[in-house]
Amino acid sequence: MKNQNYSDDINNILKKVYQKIQALDKKCQELEKANQRIIVTGSKSQPQPKPINISEEELINVYNYTPQILAEYVITVSVTADTYRQKTAGKIYLESTNNGYYWVILREEGNEKFYHLVPNGNRQINLHRFQNKLKSLFVIQGKIESNNNNLIIEKLANLEILPSGYLWQLLDKGIIKIDKPSSINKLLNELQKINTQSGAVPNNITNLLSLVHEDHQNLVILIEQQKNSEKYIFDTINKFLQFKDKLEVTTNKLEIDFNNQKQEIKQLENKEGQNNQQINLIDKKMNELKESMQILLKNVSTLSSITQEDHNNLGTLTDKHKNLEKFTIETVNKFLELKDRLDTKIAELEIKLNYQKEEIRQLKNK
Incomplete structure (x- = not known):
C-alpha cells in the first residue's frame, strides 16, 4: 500500500x-x-x-x-x-x-x-x-x-x-x-x-530529451531507493519483534533464576547462622582447653623445677633416691608427652575450625 x-x-x-x-x-x-x-x-x-x-x-x-x-x-x-x-x-x-x-x-x-x-x-x-x-x-x-x-x-x-x-x-x-x-x-x-533563440532548436531539443531522460533515470533510482528503504524498515521491524520475543523469554527465565537464587541465599543465610553458633561453641571450648593447658604446663614447670633442684642437692643419695629421681623424670616425660598430644589435638581442632570458616565464606560468596 x-x-x-x-x-x-x-x-x-x-x-x-x-x-x-x-x-x-x-x-x-x-x-x-x-x-x-x-x-x-x-x-x-x-x-x-x-x-x-x-x-x-x-x-x-x-x-x-x-x-x-x-x-x-x-x-x-x-x-x-x-x-x-x-x-x-x-x-x-x-x-x-x-x-x-x-x-x-x-x-x-x-x-x-x-x-x-x-x-x-x-x-x-x-x-x-x-x-x-x-x-x-x-x-x-x-x-x-x-x-x-x-x-x-x-x-x-x-x-x-x-x-x-x-x-x-x-x-x-x-x-x-x-x-x-x-x-x-x-x-x-x-x-x-x-x-x-533561433537556429538552436535541434540542439536544444536534444538537450531537452537528455534532461528528461536524466530526470526519468533519477526518478527510477529514487523509487528503487524508496523500495529498498521500505524493505529495510520492514525487515528491521520484524527483527525487532523477534528480538523482543526472545528478550521477554530471557527476562522471564532470569526472573525465575533470580527468585531461585534469592531462595538459596535465604537458606544459606539460615545455615550460616547455625554455623556461626557452632563456631562460637567451638571457640568457647578451645578457650577453656587453652586455659587448662596453661594450668597444666604451669604445674609441670613447677614440678620440673623442684625435681631438678632435688637432683642437684641429692647427688649422693642412695639407690632409693635415684629410683625416686628416675620415677620423677619418667613422670615429667609422661606430662610432656601428654602436652604434645594436647598440642596436636589443639592443632587439629584449629585446622577443622579454619576449614569450616572457609566453607562458610564460600557459601556467602555464592
Missing part, C-alpha cells in the same frame, strides 16, 4: 511538471505577441508592472519554479547611478532599464498593493562576479561558487514607488538561498532557449 501511494505521489508530481511545462510554453508564445504596458506621468511615459493577484508565498513558489512565467507582469530595473555613487544618503533607488538585472513586481492582495524586487528571471546571473551588487539588495544564504548559478528566493525584497512614478526605493532586503542547479532548472533553461 505504501509503495502504491508513493508511486501515485510521483505520478502526480510528474503530471504537475508536465502541466507547468505546457503553461510555460503557452506563456512564452504569449510573450511574443504581448506589448509592454505603460502609464503616463506628466508629459512622459513610464513603464509600470502589470498587477498580479497572488499571495506572497505563491509568488515566491512561482518565481523559484518557473520565473519566466512572470515576465509579462514585471518591469526590468537597475540601481540608479546616484545610488552607485553613494549620493543618496545610504538609500537605494531603482529605475526602469531595458536590460536590468532585477524585476519589479506589483502584487495585489485584496485592496492593498505591494511592490517587490527579485533578480531578473530571464538573465543568467554570474553570482560569483555579481555578489557584491546583489548583497546590497538581498541577504545571501549559502556559499557562492564560480560554477553555481542557481538561486532560490526565500523572502521577497520590498519596495516603495516614489510619487514621480520613475523610481522605486528599497524598504527592506530580500533573502536569497544559494543552491546547486537542479535538473528541472536545467530543463526549464533549455525550454527558454527553444523559445528565445
Whole structure:
C-alpha cells in the first residue's frame, strides 16, 4: 500500500511538471505577441508592472519554479547611478532599464498593493562576479561558487514607488538561498532557449530529451531507493519483534533464576547462622582447653623445677633416691608427652575450625 501511494505521489508530481511545462510554453508564445504596458506621468511615459493577484508565498513558489512565467507582469530595473555613487544618503533607488538585472513586481492582495524586487528571471546571473551588487539588495544564504548559478528566493525584497512614478526605493532586503542547479532548472533553461533563440532548436531539443531522460533515470533510482528503504524498515521491524520475543523469554527465565537464587541465599543465610553458633561453641571450648593447658604446663614447670633442684642437692643419695629421681623424670616425660598430644589435638581442632570458616565464606560468596 505504501509503495502504491508513493508511486501515485510521483505520478502526480510528474503530471504537475508536465502541466507547468505546457503553461510555460503557452506563456512564452504569449510573450511574443504581448506589448509592454505603460502609464503616463506628466508629459512622459513610464513603464509600470502589470498587477498580479497572488499571495506572497505563491509568488515566491512561482518565481523559484518557473520565473519566466512572470515576465509579462514585471518591469526590468537597475540601481540608479546616484545610488552607485553613494549620493543618496545610504538609500537605494531603482529605475526602469531595458536590460536590468532585477524585476519589479506589483502584487495585489485584496485592496492593498505591494511592490517587490527579485533578480531578473530571464538573465543568467554570474553570482560569483555579481555578489557584491546583489548583497546590497538581498541577504545571501549559502556559499557562492564560480560554477553555481542557481538561486532560490526565500523572502521577497520590498519596495516603495516614489510619487514621480520613475523610481522605486528599497524598504527592506530580500533573502536569497544559494543552491546547486537542479535538473528541472536545467530543463526549464533549455525550454527558454527553444523559445528565445533561433537556429538552436535541434540542439536544444536534444538537450531537452537528455534532461528528461536524466530526470526519468533519477526518478527510477529514487523509487528503487524508496523500495529498498521500505524493505529495510520492514525487515528491521520484524527483527525487532523477534528480538523482543526472545528478550521477554530471557527476562522471564532470569526472573525465575533470580527468585531461585534469592531462595538459596535465604537458606544459606539460615545455615550460616547455625554455623556461626557452632563456631562460637567451638571457640568457647578451645578457650577453656587453652586455659587448662596453661594450668597444666604451669604445674609441670613447677614440678620440673623442684625435681631438678632435688637432683642437684641429692647427688649422693642412695639407690632409693635415684629410683625416686628416675620415677620423677619418667613422670615429667609422661606430662610432656601428654602436652604434645594436647598440642596436636589443639592443632587439629584449629585446622577443622579454619576449614569450616572457609566453607562458610564460600557459601556467602555464592
